[in-house]
Amino acid sequence: MTDSGYVRYVQKGPATLPEMTGDEVGAMLQKTDVILLPVGATENHGAHLPLGTDSMEAREICRRAAVKLTNDTCPVVIGPVIPFGTSSFHMGFPGTITLSSATLINLLKEVCLSLHKSGFRKFALIHGHDGSLPSMMVAAQDFVDATQGTAAMVLNWLTPLSKVYHTIQVSKKGEGHGGEGETSRILVTHPELAHPERGTPHHLDPKIMAKIQGPEHIKTGGGIFFATRSYKEHTPYGHIGDPTLAKAETGEKGYQVIVDWVTTVIKREYFNIF
């Protein structure tokens, strides 16, 4: 940080593709054909978090995974952070931008096809916003169908994280979008942009919460996909949970769980390391 008043926050860690030169990407392609693609969003997260929260989380997961993988002699490139997702159910709040599923599928597929032309062959699409998971899966399939000798997978880290959330978080109630966990993760990377004290605790009826991210929901490890209704019907603030409980150390623990799982899967699937 500087006192200039113009610097809102400082990005740390290894470069994503747009921060590299073409030659630098070419040099990395001599060492690896694996690329991680962070898929973020621009959507309301309550009065206490920035609209780009999901993009920041996706980038951080990829950044940490890349550092860990490279240290374990599994080099990877971090692709551009995709700043938009399917955020239709947050459109009741100002600043939210949504793409239709068809647009996001095409966008992701064409990004992957471009990177394929450069020489990347193994793709891991990593979300920051679980609402984009259906489109990410279709895009990965379409990309593999359109190319030879490629592999693409979509990593939903919400599933492993959900299994241990109760051991990490303080809250005993249902924490969700913009709640304790997510606010804690932004406190780790962008404390200048997180304002937990502005958040109002807001929990849902457990039956309704179960359809947003309960154990039966496919995105948290179950077998049912519940399409999401407008968040405005559930919460006047846009978030679900108690952001005032957020702490950077909770976010740090969450990132460790997520990144351990992401790196284990990538090593196994793309580097044959078990």
Ligand SMILES: [Zn+2]
């Ligand atoms: Zn989010």
